[in-house]
Amino acid sequence: MPKEIDRTDVRRLMREGVRVVEVLPRDEFEADHLPGAISLPLRNLETEAKEKLDPLRPVLVYCWDTA
């Protein structure tokens, strides 16, 4: 299960080099995303995750809000 974190944790993990992943649709990513994030829309997750993610690097995912 993913560990739930807040904004303070996000900033710390970014400094530590976590891979930040936005799972919203691509157009929303292109409008605004967290610094250094990559786009991995939920609908493409299974096909693109292996290609884009390093299994040895910690991953942080986010969407629009808590919903």
Next chain:
Amino acid sequence: MYDYVGGKLDWLAAGLPTEGTNATRARAGDVARRDVPTCRLEEPIRAARERATAAGWDACVVVNDERVVLGLLRTDELRKGDEERVERVMRPGPSTFRPHVSIDDINKFMLTHDLPNCPITTSDGRLVGLIRREDVGAR
């Protein structure tokens, strides 16, 4: 794996930097005047008025110790009786915007509601600054 439960909305609402096509668009946090004077609930109006006048303002934001916005004093409230306490005359719970909202949206809102100014706050209600009509082009 980590899950940022607040998501992009929480990040934007905190006024933190982003990348993307909207990143350079003017937002509330960019134009909010951070030098707006503040006062506390228990202060007399006279103290708030003197502070605002000395700073060249016609408004004063009422905050608590954590700078959470509790109310707003505009021109009319600042003219009230000298010894009246701020909490008795302030406008409680004023309309606020988050720093990521576009100035176009704020412009429309201020025109529709005929507001001379509007506080900008973080998602947890802390004061970022105050926007005046002229800051967003509202006439």
